[in-house]
Amino acid sequence: MATVRLLSDGEAPEAARAVFDDIRQVRGTDYVNHFWRALANEPATLAQVWEEVKTVMAPGKLDPLTKEMVYIAVSVANACSYCIHSHTAAARAKGMSEEQHGELMRVIALAGKTNHLVNAMQIEPDAAFRVGEED
Amino acid sequence: MATVRLLSDGEAPEAARAVFDDIRQVRGTDYVNHFWRALANEPATLAQVWEEVKTVMAPGKLDPLTKEMVYIAVSVANACSYCIHSHTAAARAKGMSEEQHGELMRVIALAGKTNHLVNAMQIEPDAAFRVGEED
Amino acid sequence: MATVRLLSDGEAPEAARAVFDDIRQVRGTDYVNHFWRALANEPATLAQVWEEVKTVMAPGKLDPLTKEMVYIAVSVANACSYCIHSHTAAARAKGMSEEQHGELMRVIALAGKTNHLVNAMQIEPDAAFRVGEED
Amino acid sequence: MATVRLLSDGEAPEAARAVFDDIRQVRGTDYVNHFWRALANEPATLAQVWEEVKTVMAPGKLDPLTKEMVYIAVSVANACSYCIHSHTAAARAKGMSEEQHGELMRVIALAGKTNHLVNAMQIEPDAAFRVGEED
Amino acid sequence: MATVRLLSDGEAPEAARAVFDDIRQVRGTDYVNHFWRALANEPATLAQVWEEVKTVMAPGKLDPLTKEMVYIAVSVANACSYCIHSHTAAARAKGMSEEQHGELMRVIALAGKTNHLVNAMQIEPDAAFRVGEED
Amino acid sequence: MATVRLLSDGEAPEAARAVFDDIRQVRGTDYVNHFWRALANEPATLAQVWEEVKTVMAPGKLDPLTKEMVYIAVSVANACSYCIHSHTAAARAKGMSEEQHGELMRVIALAGKTNHLVNAMQIEPDAAFRVGEED
Numbered sequence: 001m002a003t004v005r006l007l008s009d010g011e012a013p014e015a016a017r018a019v020f021d022d023i024r025q026v027r028g029t030d031y032v033n034h035f036w037r038a039l040a041n042e043p044a045t046l047a048q049v050w051e052e053v054k055t056v057m058a059p060g061k062l063d064p065l066t067k068e069m070v071y072i073a074v075s076v077a078n079a080c081s082y083c084i085h086s087h088t089a090a091a092r093a094k095g096m097s098e099e100q101h102g103e104l105m106r107v108i109a110l111a112g113k114t115n116h117l118v119n120a121m122q123i124e125p126d127a128a129f130r131v132g133e134e135d
Numbered sequence: 136m137a138t139v140r141l142l143s144d145g146e147a148p149e150a151a152r153a154v155f156d157d158i159r160q161v162r163g164t165d166y167v168n169h170f171w172r173a174l175a176n177e178p179a180t181l182a183q184v185w186e187e188v189k190t191v192m193a194p195g196k197l198d199p200l201t202k203e204m205v206y207i208a209v210s211v212a213n214a215c216s217y218c219i220h221s222h223t224a225a226a227r228a229k230g231m232s233e234e235q236h237g238e239l240m241r242v243i244a245l246a247g248k249t250n251h252l253v254n255a256m257q258i259e260p261d262a263a264f265r266v267g268e269e270d
Numbered sequence: 271m272a273t274v275r276l277l278s279d280g281e282a283p284e285a286a287r288a289v290f291d292d293i294r295q296v297r298g299t300d301y302v303n304h305f306w307r308a309l310a311n312e313p314a315t316l317a318q319v320w321e322e323v324k325t326v327m328a329p330g331k332l333d334p335l336t337k338e339m340v341y342i343a344v345s346v347a348n349a350c351s352y353c354i355h356s357h358t359a360a361a362r363a364k365g366m367s368e369e370q371h372g373e374l375m376r377v378i379a380l381a382g383k384t385n386h387l388v389n390a391m392q393i394e395p396d397a398a399f400r401v402g403e404e405d
Numbered sequence: 406m407a408t409v410r411l412l413s414d415g416e417a418p419e420a421a422r423a424v425f426d427d428i429r430q431v432r433g434t435d436y437v438n439h440f441w442r443a444l445a446n447e448p449a450t451l452a453q454v455w456e457e458v459k460t461v462m463a464p465g466k467l468d469p470l471t472k473e474m475v476y477i478a479v480s481v482a483n484a485c486s487y488c489i490h491s492h493t494a495a496a497r498a499k500g501m502s503e504e505q506h507g508e509l510m511r512v513i514a515l516a517g518k519t520n521h522l523v524n525a526m527q528i529e530p531d532a533a534f535r536v537g538e539e540d
Numbered sequence: 541m542a543t544v545r546l547l548s549d550g551e552a553p554e555a556a557r558a559v560f561d562d563i564r565q566v567r568g569t570d571y572v573n574h575f576w577r578a579l580a581n582e583p584a585t586l587a588q589v590w591e592e593v594k595t596v597m598a599p600g601k602l603d604p605l606t607k608e609m610v611y612i613a614v615s616v617a618n619a620c621s622y623c624i625h626s627h628t629a630a631a632r633a634k635g636m637s638e639e640q641h642g643e644l645m646r647v648i649a650l651a652g653k654t655n656h657l658v659n660a661m662q663i664e665p666d667a668a669f670r671v672g673e674e675d
Numbered sequence: 676m677a678t679v680r681l682l683s684d685g686e687a688p689e690a691a692r693a694v695f696d697d698i699r700q701v702r703g704t705d706y707v708n709h710f711w712r713a714l715a716n717e718p719a720t721l722a723q724v725w726e727e728v729k730t731v732m733a734p735g736k737l738d739p740l741t742k743e744m745v746y747i748a749v750s751v752a753n754a755c756s757y758c759i760h761s762h763t764a765a766a767r768a769k770g771m772s773e774e775q776h777g778e779l780m781r782v783i784a785l786a787g788k789t790n791h792l793v794n795a796m797q798i799e800p801d802a803a804f805r806v807g808e809e810d
Contacts, residue, residue, distance in 0.1 A: 408629075447642040450649075
C-alpha cells in the first residue's frame with residue numbers, strides 16, 4: 001500500500017538526496033528506510049522532519065533508549081503500524097533487551113486498560129494532581 | 136463529572152477498604168486517589184487492578200520512572216485526562232525534573248507528528264523491521 | 271465549554287422545535303438534552319441524526335440495552351465524555367444493573383489492554399479469521 | 406483481510422445492485438469499489454450510507470475538494486487505512502495537486518503534534534474560545 | 541508483519557506450552573491462534589492475560605455473545621485489525637447471525653458519527669447524566 | 676486542570692517573552708492564549724512550535740481557512756478539546772460562516788461513521804487506490 005511513491009536515490013530530487021546523505025552519515029549505514037523515501041516527494045518537509053528527529057531524539061535529559069520506548073508507546077496507542085515496527089527495531093538497535101521489550105509491553109497494556117477504565121468512569125483529576133489551575 | 140460515585144472510606148465495602156489499606160501502606164500516604172475510590176464500586180475489579188499496577192509498575196528491567204513516562208505517553212495518545220494528571224504527578228514524585236518533562240513532551244509531540252505523517256502516506260514497514268513474518 | 275450555543279425552545283428554529291417535539295413524544299419526557307440543543311443550530315442535521323438514532327437504536331436483532339452497551343464501548347475508546355455520560359444514563363434507564371455495568375467495564379478494559387498488546391506486537395490475523403480475502 | 410465478503414454484481418442482492426447502478430451513474434464509471442461491495446451484505450445500510458455520502462459530499466458552502474481533504478484528515482487521525490487510500494484518490498480525482506497534498510500532510514502532521522502537546526499539558530480552553538457556556 | 545516471533549509448540553518455553561494446553565482444553569480445539577503464540581515470548585504475560593480473558597469473558601451478568609460484541613466495538617474504535625478479526629470470528633462461533641453483525645455495525649457506525657459530532661461541538665454532559673460529582 | 680503552569684508575561688523567561696511579542700505582532704492582538712503560556716515553561720519548544728505554526732499555517736497552495744478546517748478535523752478525531760476550541764475560533768476569525776461550520780461538522784461526522792464501518796469490515800484498499808506499492 002501507500003498513497004505516495006517511495007523514491008529511489010535516482011528518483012529523489014537533489015534536495016532530498018542531500019538529506020539521504022546526512023541520514024546515512026549520522027546513522028552509519030547505507031540503508032535509507034521507507035519513511036524518508038516517501039517524504040522525499042516533499043523535500044522541504046523531509047528536511048524539516050529529519051532535523052526535528054535528530055534534535056529531539058538526541059541524548060539529553062532522557063537517554064536515547066528511553067526516548068525510543070516513549071515513541072513506541074505513543075505509536076501503539078495511535079495504531080501506527082510502520083512507526084511501531086521502525087521504533088521497535090531502533091530500540092533494539094539501541095540495546096533494548098527482549099526482557100525490557102516484554103516489560104515495556106506490559107506497561108503499555110496496563111496503561112491501555114486503565115485508560116479505558118478511567119474513560120468509562122469519567123473520573124475528574126484529584127486537586128492534588130492539578131498544577132496549573134486557570135481562572 | 137463521572138458515571139459512578141467515588142466512595143469514601145465509610146461507604147466502601149469491606150473488600151474495597153482492605154485494598155485502600157494496602158494502597159496506603161505501599162505508598163506511604165493516607166491519601167487514596169479518585170481512581171481507586173471509583174473502582175471501589177466493584178471490589179473484585181479494584182483488587183485485580185491494584186495487584187496488576189503493583190506488579191507491572193514495580194522496579195524490573197525498566198526503572199519505575201521510565202515506566203511512568205511510558206504510561207504518560209500512552210495516556211496522552213489516548214486523551215485520558217485523569218491518567219495524564221495522575222501519572223505526571225507520579226513521575227514527578229519519582230524524580231522527573233521539569234527539564235525531563237519538557238523533553239518527554241517533545242518526544243511525545245514528535246511521535247504524534249510522525250504517526251500522522253506515516254498514516255497519511257500509508258507506508259508499509261521495511262522488510263528489515265519485520266521480525267515475525269507469518270505464513 | 272462548547273463551540274456552539276445550546277438553543278432553548280424559544281431560540282430554536284421552527285424545524286428544530288419540531289424535532290424537539292418528536293424527541294419528547296418518543297421518549298415520554300419533557301427534557302431535551304444538550305446534544306439535541308446544540309444540533310438545533312443545524313436543523314437539517316438535527317433531523318437526520320435523530321431519524322438515524324431512532325432507526326438504529328430501535329429493538330431489532332439486538333435488544334436496546336445491548337445496543338446501548340456497544341455505544342458506550344465505542345464512546346469509551348473514542349474518549350467522548352458527553353457520549354459516555356449520556357449512554358451510560360440511557361443504559362441504566364433501560365435496565366442495566368450496577369453489576370452489569372461493572373462487568374461491561376471489565377470487558378472494555380480487557381479489550382483496551384489486548385488492543386494495545388496486539389498493536390505493540392503487530393500480529394497479523396490468522397487465516398481462519400479472514401472471511402473476505404480479496405484478489 | 407476482511408470480516409465480510411466483497412460481493413460481485415452476481416452475488417449482490419437486487420437492492421444492493423440498484424445502489425451499484427446509481428454509484429456507476431453518479432460517478433460516471435463502471436467501477437464499484439470495495440467499500441460498497443462489502444456493504445452490499447447489508448443492502449439497507451448500503452443504501453443509507455450511499456445517500457448520506459451523496460448528500461454530504463455534494464458541493465455546498467464548502468467545495469468538494471475541501472471536503473475530501475477534511476475527510477482525509479479525520480481518517481488519518483483515526484488510522485483508517487482504506488479511507489485514507491480511497492479519499493486521497495478521490496481528492497486527486499477532484500484536482501488536488503501533489504503540492505496541495507504535501508501541504509495537507511504538513512497541516513495534518515502539525516495538528517497531530519500540537520494535539521499531543523496540548524493533551525500532555527491538559528490545557529483548558531481560554532474563555533474567549535468558549536461559545537456556548539452551559540449552566 | 542509483527543515485531544515478535546510467533547512461537548510454535550516446539551519453540552515455546554515449557555510455561556507457555558502449559559498455557560497452550562489449557563487454551564486447547566477450554567476451547568475444545570487443537571488450534572492455538574497467533575495472539576497466544578506471540579505472547580509466548582513472555583510466558584508470565586501469556587499466563588496472566590489468558591487467566592484474565594477466561595475470567596472476564598466467562599458467562600456472568602452479561603452473556604458471552606454480548607461480551608464479544610462489546611469487545612468488537614472497542615477494537616473497531618481502536619483500529620485493532622487483529623482484534624476485530626479474532627473477536628468477529630469468536631462472536632460468530634458463539635452464535636452471532638449475519639443480521640446481528642449487520643446491526644452491530646450500524647450501532648458502531650452511529651456511535652462513531654455522534655462521537656465526532658459531539659467532539660466537534662464540545663458539549664458538556666447534562667447535570668442529569670452526572671452520577672458522581674466531585675468536590 | 677493542567678499539568679504545567681500558565682506563565683504570565685512577568686513569569687515567563689525572556690526567551691519566551693520574545694516569542695509572546697512576535698505572536699502579538701503577527702496576530703495584531705495583545706492577547707496571548709493559554710497554549711503559548713503553557714509552552715513558555717519550555718522556551719526552546721515554544722519558539723520551535725511557533726515557527727512551525729507560522730510556516731505551516733501561512734497561505735500557500737491551500738488557503739488559511741481550509742487549513743484551519745483540516746486542523747479542526749484532526750483535532751476532533753483526536754478528541755483534543757483545547758485544539759477544537761482554539762481552531763474553531765481561528766476558523767471563524769478567518770471567515771468561516773456558521774453554515775460552513777455546520778457543513779464541516781457533517782463531513783467530519785460522516786468520516787467518523789465510515790471510518791468505523793470500514794474498520795469493522797477490515798476492507799483492503801482497492802488496487803486502483805494504491806500509488807506506491809513496495810517490493
